[in-house]
Amino acid sequence: MTNEELLIALSDMLDQKLKSELQPIKDDIQEMKEDIRTLKAEMKILKADVENLKASVHILEGRADLTDARWRQMSEDIRAIKAEIETEIRPAIALLVENYVPAARRFSQAADRIESMEKDIILIKKVVQEHSRRFEQMDRCV
DSSP: OOHHHHHHHHHHHHHHHHHHHHHHHHHHHHHHHHHHHHHHHHHHHHHHHHHHHHHHHHHHHHHHHHHHHHHHHHHHHHHHHHHHIIIIIHHHHHHHHHHHHHHHHHHHHHHHHHHHHHHHHHHHHHHHHHHHHHHHHHHHHO
8 A cells, every 4th residue: 555545544544533523522512502592592582571571560560650649649638538527527526516415405304394294284184074074964964
């Protein structure tokens, strides 16, 4: 064999050796490329999910602001109601109580007198009926 043939044979052997040694690296690189593609696809999905979450958070912030505004309005309404109770309703109730208690006492006393008068009227009716009956008997006799 000539030197040239030996060099070609040596070159072929080196090529085969390199191919056999590099093939696992190429396979690993190919697998890594596939993993990177999968990661990129998952990142796109993740980005979309993050955008959806941002939109949801924005909506929730709007609702929270609305709830906060309603809460403030209710607090103001409650303060106004308390003020009205203190300035208008309590004095009116105090005035009613002030006038009701003496009137209630008068009505109670009047109720006692009315009950007594009812008894007297019943008695007077009986007496009048008895007198009427006697007068009728007297008229028959005369």
